Amino acid sequence: MIREVIVTTVDASGKAHIAPFGLIAAGEEWIIAPFRPSATLANLQEVPYAVANYTDDVRIFAGCLTGRREWPLAPIGTFLVPRLADALAHAELAVERIEEDARRPRFFCRVLRQEQHTPFQGLNRAKAAVLELAVLVSRLDFLPRDKIEREIEYLKIAIDKTAGPEEKEAWGWLVEKVEAHLGDREPAHARGEGS
Numbered sequence: 249m250i251r252e253v254i255v256t257t258v259d260a261s262g263k264a265h266i267a268p269f270g271l272i273a274a275g276e277e278w279i280i281a282p283f284r285p286s287a288t289l290a291n292l293q294e295v296p297y298a299v300a301n302y303t304d305d306v307r308i309f310a311g312c313l314t315g316r317r318e319w320p321l322a323p324i325g326t327f328l329v330p331r332l333a334d335a336l337a338h339a340e341l342a343v344e345r346i347e348e349d350a351r352r353p354r355f356f357c358r359v360l361r362q363e364q365h366t367p368f369q370g371l372n373r374a375k376a377a378v379l380e381l382a383v384l385v386s387r388l389d390f391l392p393r394d395k396i397e398r399e400i401e402y403l404k405i406a407i408d409k410t411a412g413p414e415e416k417e418a419w420g421w422l423v424e425k426v427e428a429h430l431g432d433r434e435p436a437h438a439r440g441e442g443s
Contacts, residue, residue: 249273252379254301254308255280256321257291258329264321265291266332268309268382271300272354278341280355292355296343297328301335304368306378308332310418313385314425327360337364374411377403378418385422388429396426 250270258264265287272279280298282289292298308319320333324340331338341357384391384399400423407419 251278251300252309254303254312254332254335255288256299256301256329256331257288257297258295259287259291260294262328264330266301266308266312266317266319266321268312268386269300270383274356277344277356277358278339280341280357281352282355283352284350289353292343295328296355298341298343298355298357299324299327299329299331300339300341301332302337302339303332303335304372304375305334305414306375306382307414307418307421309382310378310421313382314421316421334366336366336368337362372410372412372415373406374409374415374419377406377411378415378422381419381422381426385425388426393430396430400426 250272252268252270254266255269255271256264256266267282267286267288269280269282269288272281278300280288280292282292288298307316311317311319321330322333323330324338327340329340339362340360342360343355344358345356347354347356381400381403384396388396404419407415411419
């Protein structure tokens with residue numbers, strides 16, 4: 249199982265970094281598998297702790313992929329790594345062991361503590377569509393144009409039918425990133441034309 253979360257880490261000076269991650273379930277452990285090179289990888293090597301932030305604010309996922317990384321953080325007592333201030337819940341993680349890999353090492357983490365902050369208000373198809381587009385945006389460099397356009401066309405159905413202001417904003421950021429990558433205007437179907 250993979251759980252989509254926002255991971256916070258810190259470097260040796262205490263500077264925080266946030267990044268969207270699909271945490272991999274491995275029994276009682278969670279695996280963080282950052283690509284080389286990345287700030288998350290460097291941070292975990294310097295300070296072997298992280299926070300898994302459970303949030304339904306998809307703007308944070310979209311924002312991290314589109315250069316909008318400034319989201320409010322909150323300290324967690326004496327734990328070295330802060331959490332997202334608006335997280336629904338968080339889990340404090342300690343790296344137990346590292347499985348080295350030339351491309352994507354795996355940091356096996358033990359959950360030290362979990363805490364809930366805000367009740368979960370239910371599922372929303374638009375939130376899921378934004379998450380799927382965020383994953384797609386993270387893979388733009390190796391996906392063919394027609395696959396990207398087909399996926400956007402399908403995901404936009406949920407945006408049109410169920411999105412609130414936050415989902416629309418996040419969707420817009422991601423579509424802009426796709427448009428810049430493709431080097432032209434966004435596809436007509438992503439703007440709601442032609443279908």
